[in-house]
Amino acid sequence: xxxxxxxxxxxxxxxxxxxxxxxxxxxxxxxxxxxxxxxxxxxxxxxxxxxxxxxxxxxxxxxxxxxxxxxxxxxxxxxxxxxxxxxxxxxxxxxxxxxxxxxxxxxxxxxxxxxxxxxxxxxxxxxxxxxxxxxxxxxxxxxxxxxxxxxxxxxxxxxxxxxxxxxxxxxxxxxxxxxxxxxxxxxxxxxxxxxxxxxxxxxxxxxxxxxxxxxxxxxxxxxxxxxxxxxxxxxxxxxxxxxxxxxxxxxxxxxxxxxxxxxxxxxxxxxxxxxxxxxxxxxxxxxxxxxxxxxxxxxxxxxxxxxxxxxxxxxxxxxxxxxxxxxxxxxxxxxxxxxxxxxxxxxxxxxxxxxxxxxxxxxxxxxxxxxxxxxxxxxxxxxxxxxxxxxxxxxxxxxxxxxxxxxxxxxxxxxxxxxxxxxxxxxxxxxxxxxxxxxxxxxxxxxxxxxxxxxxxxxxxxxxx
Amino acid sequence: xxxxxxxxxxxxxxxxxxxxxxxxxxxxxxxxxxxxxxxxxxxxxxxxxxxxxxxxxxxxxxxxxxxxxxxxxxxxxxxxxxxxx
Numbered sequence: 001x002x003x004x005x006x007x008x009x010x011x012x013x014x015x016x017x018x019x020x021x022x023x024x025x026x027x028x029x030x031x032x033x034x035x036x037x038x039x040x041x042x043x044x045x046x047x048x049x050x051x052x053x054x055x056x057x058x059x060x061x062x063x064x065x066x067x068x069x070x071x072x073x074x075x076x077x078x079x080x081x082x083x084x085x086x087x088x089x090x091x092x093x094x095x096x097x098x099x100x101x102x103x104x105x106x107x108x109x110x111x112x113x114x115x116x117x118x119x120x121x122x123x124x125x126x127x128x129x130x131x132x133x134x135x136x137x138x139x140x141x142x143x144x145x146x147x148x149x150x151x152x153x154x155x156x157x158x159x160x161x162x163x164x165x166x167x168x169x170x171x172x173x174x175x176x177x178x179x180x181x182x183x184x185x186x187x188x189x190x191x192x193x194x195x196x197x198x199x200x201x202x203x204x205x206x207x208x209x210x211x212x213x214x215x216x217x218x219x220x221x222x223x224x225x226x227x228x229x230x231x232x233x234x235x236x237x238x239x240x241x242x243x244x245x246x247x248x249x250x251x252x253x254x255x256x257x258x259x260x261x262x263x264x265x266x267x268x269x270x271x272x273x274x275x276x277x278x279x280x281x282x283x284x285x286x287x288x289x290x291x292x293x294x295x296x297x298x299x300x301x302x303x304x305x306x307x308x309x310x311x312x313x314x315x316x317x318x319x320x321x322x323x324x325x326x327x328x329x330x331x332x333x334x335x336x337x338x339x340x341x342x343x344x345x346x347x348x349x350x351x352x353x354x355x356x357x358x359x360x361x362x363x364x365x366x367x368x369x370x371x372x373x374x375x376x377x378x379x380x381x382x383x384x385x386x387x388x389x390x391x392x393x394x395x396x397x398x399x400x401x402x403x404x405x406x407x408x409x410x411x412x413x414x415x416x417x418x419x420x421x422x423x424x425x426x427x428x429x430x431x432x433x434x435x436x437x438x439x440x441x442x443x444x445x446x447x448x449x450x451x452x453x454x455x456x457x458x459x460x461x462x463x464x465x
Numbered sequence: 466x467x468x469x470x471x472x473x474x475x476x477x478x479x480x481x482x483x484x485x486x487x488x489x490x491x492x493x494x495x496x497x498x499x500x501x502x503x504x505x506x507x508x509x510x511x512x513x514x515x516x517x518x519x520x521x522x523x524x525x526x527x528x529x530x531x532x533x534x535x536x537x538x539x540x541x542x543x544x545x546x547x548x549x550x
Contacts (some may be wrong), residue, residue, distance in 0.1 A: 398503055425506055
């Protein structure tokens with residue numbers, strides 16, 4: 001090894017290299033690729049060019065009202081309308097959030113769908129979700145929907161043990177009858193291949209996909225079958241070299257290349273049982289699946305689904321621009337969810353109350369010198385959330401002065417220096433050293449002290465408080 | 466009138482709760498006199514109050530010894546027209 005070591009010269013660098021093309025700060029950090037990825041499939045090397053994602057029509061689809069509701073008390077109709085309206089704003093006029101799906105079984109389900117459509121938004125397009133039962137197409141037709149999801153479970157756990165089919169053929173015939181019923185009803189079927197990452201790929205999934213493609217040849221393009229790959233238990237693996245059925249790259253390649261399912265008709269739906277949900281979704285995008293199905297804040301069955309807002313940030317990072325996305329709507333959606341009693345953990349990325357709050361004094365010191373040192377991107381511009389510090393005994397004067405400056409909204413030359421906050425800093429330290437406190441200090445407590453120690457600033461900047 | 470050194474020692478003794486006789490010009494505020502992070506800020510604030518001056522935060526906090534503080538404060542007083550002779 002030592003013989004082949006490369007020597008690396010240390011050039012004289014007098015100006016910082018901030019890599020601003022990758023970390024522009026007014027956008028999330030960019031994801032760039034510098035070469036193809038090679039995956040061995042059936043013993044043959046296959047190249048994937050991830051950079052092509054920039055030019056593909058990748059989209060986000062939403063299942064907040066379907067899978068998202070399976071883990072929560074039901075939303076009221078008004079709540080669904082509000083969320084739909086904000087989803088439309090978030091995804092923007094280019095339809096980055098392309099579709100959202102609704103249950104159709106109850107009066108409230110149908111009322112919510114009608115009221116959302118009355119808003120007149122082009123995106124997200126409303127689609128349905130029904131069981132693989134022919135009679136359910138009446139609901140889809142009556143609702144006037146052009147597309148619906150159908151449950152077509154495909155692992156043998158489901159085929160034999162849940163649905164009690166006696167063979168793969170019997171199961172496939174049954175599913176295909178329902179697909180034909182969709183065609184007959186003039187509704188595009190989106191087959192949800194439940195539990196696909198635990199399925200018999202060669203002996204069920206691929207033959208089923210072949211048959212769906214054959215059936216699609218006989219109908220107009222707008223009715224042709226879409227396939228949603230449902231990683232029902234979160235078993236999917238993103239790593240190259242992983243074997244089927246868990247390999248997301250191989251699964252997508254086989255459907256895309258071997259079965260001829262176009263990328264535009266492939267969708268990934270994940271679950272977070274193994275903490276892989278977001279990266280698995282992004283992996284599906286990169287390997288040729290155009291649609292990533294997600295829910296707001298990852299709310300969904302058990303451990304949840306790919307978080308929609310995470311997919312939005314990933315989208316911007318891959319595309320290199322906002323593409324019409326209104327990221328501020330993420331914060332409005334988070335505030336709204338909290339207001340209706342749905343908890344978002346404080347440290348939850350992009351939306352939790354403390355996602356960009358530091359408690360470490362040394363980080364606060366960095367923030368004070370240059371926000372970019374400890375803020376992931378311009379969270380004030382993109383999310384309406386400037387970086388903040390939470391005050392504990394570890395905050396130090398740097399943390400306290402940052403809090404004071406943010407609290408009074410002081411910018412540039414107006415900002416108070418550390419020396420001026422010494423009385424507040426002393427009060428904070430005494431809370432822990434003298435009073436024996438073990439909890440963080442709330443903003444309300446600090447505000448009261450700020451009023452006491454900085455009466456002039458209070459009078460100038462907080463007269464309306 | 467007390468000298469700058471005497472006044473610096475007096476403020477230091479008060480902030481760090483020490484006997485002024487124990488404080489020497491070569492003493493480091495942190496290593497010898499045990500000043501903690503917040504006490505360093507308090508020292509600078511109290512020096513400003515004692516001498517009626519305003520000090521640059523970074524420059525003031527980079528002073529490490531009592532003697533260094535005497536020199537630094539003397540220079541700032543001179544700059545800002547504060548008579549300490």
